[in-house]
Amino acid sequence: MEKKQIGKVLKAPAPHMVGDGFRVHNFFPSGYKIDMSPFFLMDYGSKIEFSARKEPRGVGIHPHRGFETVTIAYHGAVAHHDSSGNSGIIYPGDVQWMTAASGILHKEYHEQRYSIQGGPFQMVQLWVNLPAKFKMSKPKYQAIKQAEMANFVLPENGGKIEIIAGNFHNIKGNASTFTPIEMYNARLNKGGKADFTFPASFNTGFMIIEGSINVNGKETVHADNFIYFEDEGTEIHIEALEDSIILILSGEPIDEPIAQYGPFLMNTEAEINEAISDYNQGKFGYLEE
Amino acid sequence: MISQFKNYLKEKIQITDEQFDSISADLKIKKFDKNEIIQYTGDISKHGFFVCKGLLRAYSIDSKGKEHILQFAPENWLISDRNNMNNEPSIFFIEAIEATEVVVMPNDFMEQAAVKVPCLQPMHTRLLSNSIRFMQKRINMLLSATAEERYLDFIKLYPNLTLRVPQWMIASYLGITPESLSRVRKELANKHFRP
Numbered sequence: 001m002e003k004k005q006i007g008k009v010l011k012a013p014a015p016h017m018v019g020d021g022f023r024v025h026n027f028f029p030s031g032y033k034i035d036m037s038p039f040f041l042m043d044y045g046s047k048i049e050f051s052a053r054k055e056p057r058g059v060g061i062h063p064h065r066g067f068e069t070v071t072i073a074y075h076g077a078v079a080h081h082d083s084s085g086n087s088g089i090i091y092p093g094d095v096q097w098m099t100a101a102s103g104i105l106h107k108e109y110h111e112q113r114y115s116i117q118g119g120p121f122q123m124v125q126l127w128v129n130l131p132a133k134f135k136m137s138k139p140k141y142q143a144i145k146q147a148e149m150a151n152f153v154l155p156e157n158g159g160k161i162e163i164i165a166g167n168f169h170n171i172k173g174n175a176s177t178f179t180p181i182e183m184y185n186a187r188l189n190k191g192g193k194a195d196f197t198f199p200a201s202f203n204t205g206f207m208i209i210e211g212s213i214n215v216n217g218k219e220t221v222h223a224d225n226f227i228y229f230e231d232e233g234t235e236i237h238i239e240a241l242e243d244s245i246i247l248i249l250s251g252e253p254i255d256e257p258i259a260q261y262g263p264f265l266m267n268t269e270a271e272i273n274e275a276i277s278d279y280n281q282g283k284f285g286y287l288e289e
Numbered sequence: 290m291i292s293q294f295k296n297y298l299k300e301k302i303q304i305t306d307e308q309f310d311s312i313s314a315d316l317k318i319k320k321f322d323k324n325e326i327i328q329y330t331g332d333i334s335k336h337g338f339f340v341c342k343g344l345l346r347a348y349s350i351d352s353k354g355k356e357h358i359l360q361f362a363p364e365n366w367l368i369s370d371r372n373n374m375n376n377e378p379s380i381f382f383i384e385a386i387e388a389t390e391v392v393v394m395p396n397d398f399m400e401q402a403a404v405k406v407p408c409l410q411p412m413h414t415r416l417l418s419n420s421i422r423f424m425q426k427r428i429n430m431l432l433s434a435t436a437e438e439r440y441l442d443f444i445k446l447y448p449n450l451t452l453r454v455p456q457w458m459i460a461s462y463l464g465i466t467p468e469s470l471s472r473v474r475k476e477l478a479n480k481h482f483r484p
Contacts, residue, residue, distance in 0.1 A: 062452075084484070262452045273448070280444040280451050282477030285484065289471070 001197070003216050004204065004233035008034075010226040012046060019059030021110050022123070023048055027207075027226050034228050036203045037253040038179050040067060040265055041127035044207060046224050047075060050110065052118035058109030063284045064100035065275045066135045066265040068128040068178075071096045072164070072185070072247065074209055076121035077111035083285035086141040093146025093185075095164050097175045102136040103275070103284040124207060124247055131254050132267050134178045144174045158192030159240070161185075166250075168196075182250040188213070188240035196236045196248065204229040204236075204250040211244025290318045293341045294392045297365055302412045312402040312409075317393045321385040328383040333376060336393045337369030338362070343389025344453060347381040348461070358462040361386075361447055361454070367416070369396065386454055431464050437473045439463040 013031035015023050024043035028034050036042070050057065056079070071078065073090045080096060081087040083105035090096045091111075098106070110121075130137075150163040150171050163173035166182030173183065182202070186194055188211070198204050206215075206227040214220050216237050221227055223244075229236065238246070259266045264275040278284065294316065295309045321327050321343070328334050330349065338345065345362040347370065359381060362368035370379040374396050395401070403410040430439050443463060444451060451459065460470040 060455075083482075261449070276448050276452070277444075280448065282474060282479070282481045283483070284478075285482040286475045286478035 021057030099140035
């Protein structure tokens, strides 16, 4: 089996604020021009301390259409409400997989108790694209609590691989996906080793959330960096040089045209205009402030 | 960025690159930060703005401190306080809602340019006429239309602004309270939302 080599190690781009609650580094598509399809966007909220505040910080009501948002919490807590009537709190270790598809309104705020106490905050939000035939399917919401998450315990006290989506060592991830996607949180103890196999045709990247790892016995990569792998090869070996958390992403590219405007991700300009018009006319539903 | 203004003109009239070059010496590019006020009430400004990228708004503040938005100017819109044409002070603030890049043009740019490039004259008249028509419609809306009619007119004129500006600014433009706007949107959702 051929090793999949590191293409680039990407440093976190300068952060920007999303609303007043999310300070994020956009690795793609703005930060770096890399092809990570089906992952269209990745905002990484590196660890920061939010001061205590009674009024929770966050992002107000906004729409989405044509894709899924996946929010993965590492520190802090986010409360979520959407126009399909779903709501929930994403605590550290939890994952929220929201299929906006034909259209949803939602708002995301720091959870009340976390906001009152303040403290460390660290998150990832991904936009997972949907193929044309599923873009207008019914919205869906999968809340995956860490306690319920499928996981594989690594030998020799190496840590564990939490399988958010896909399949690792015949253990199936909790989230259902529309296209083939592998998404794991690797929580490795110092010295822990893990091997991954992904099809060469998949786009693959690792976000180092915490700690540092050695990849393929060659290169050491530290927290807050993103490893973008080359297309060739299938095997990746990592070893944790300290206790580490790595978000592992690999997926089959969606080979379709992309038209994006703001919170809409479609195939054509006409579909974008339709999304704007539908949103303006209330076809995404209604959500109280 | 000047080329965007040239393209704007080219979409409306037959103007050659040479003709454009002959009138563009007085144009300047300027960048403004988000939330930067670029013109204050009381100023007698000698310039108007063509928005290349970003979003401006013109607004006044009443004696109770409430803001009233006269106009939004997204990409390819012109915005100025016409009071300045008569050497009278501005009655509006102009502020950047987003990081914005503009072409700054002297108040009499069109008149002067039309002397050099005569085909600009009918376009200038048309633009002025459009602007008056826009204001007539706007006054009529404010005098007689329901909140829903005002909102429906707004989303036709500025389709993507609902994604770019906060609700209170839209309400301010429409001359209704944010609560009324919320109610209008809720009623529209009740009519059109098919889960």
